[in-house]
Amino acid sequence: MxxxxxxxxxxxxxxxxxxxxxxxxxxxxxxxxxxxxxxxxxxxxxxxxxxxxxxxxxxxxxxxxxxxxxxxxxxxxxxxxxxxxxxxxDMRTHKVNITLPQFLITKIDEKVNAHKSLYKSRSNYLAQLAMADLA
Known part of the structure; x- marks a missing residue:
């Protein structure tokens, strides 16, 4: 534009x-x-x-x-x-399909569940990591 x-x-x-x-x-x-x-x-x-x-x-x-x-x-x-x-x-959310090993998904879920005050969901956890890395 x-x-x-x-x-x-x-x-x-x-x-x-x-x-x-x-x-x-x-x-x-x-x-x-x-x-x-x-x-x-x-x-x-x-x-x-x-x-x-x-x-x-x-x-x-x-x-x-x-x-x-x-x-x-x-x-x-x-x-x-x-x-x-x-x-x-554009800050609208978009659903994406990613492939990760089950072991990694389990570890991510454990981290999210242990830190509910920091992470709302698996997607939120991954988004926060990506934003921190890209900043």
Whole structure:
């Protein structure tokens, strides 16, 4: 999904360039070099959207670009777009079929049963391990 970013270029070498996200409430970051604007924009959007997904909040979708062009808040800005893969912020659960040795399944179940306050189920245990490993 393409998201527009408005870049307010600084004429002062000591002041960073502002990167504004019109479709993200209070969305802004900055970069020292314009060549870094896409990287900084992606880092901001990834962190922000991950937080929204973890909190169960909806991910904002891009609005009609003409709406942003007509907004005087963005007068004097340069425009660019970043491509965002929204599927990685989809926190809905999906059933998957995995194959594990019976011995391992038994050990996992023993661990889950012994630590009910930590793990809700076998799936929850495996998801927590995966999240910790991928973090």
């Amino acid at each position: 393409l998201y527009p970013i408005a870049v307010l270029k600084s004429n002062d070498d000591k002041v960073a360039h502002a990167i504004l996200f019109p479709d993200v409430q209070n969305g802004a970051t900055c970069c020292d070099e314009l060549s870094d604007m896409h990287q900084m924009a992606h880092e901001f959007i990834d962190l922000h959207f991950e937080g929204l997904a973890e909190d169960g909040e909806p991910i904002p979708l891009p609005q009609d670009f003409n709406k942003h062009l007509a907004n005087p808040e963005y007068d004097g800005c340069m425009w660019a777009w970043i491509d965002v893969d929204l599927s990685k912020y």
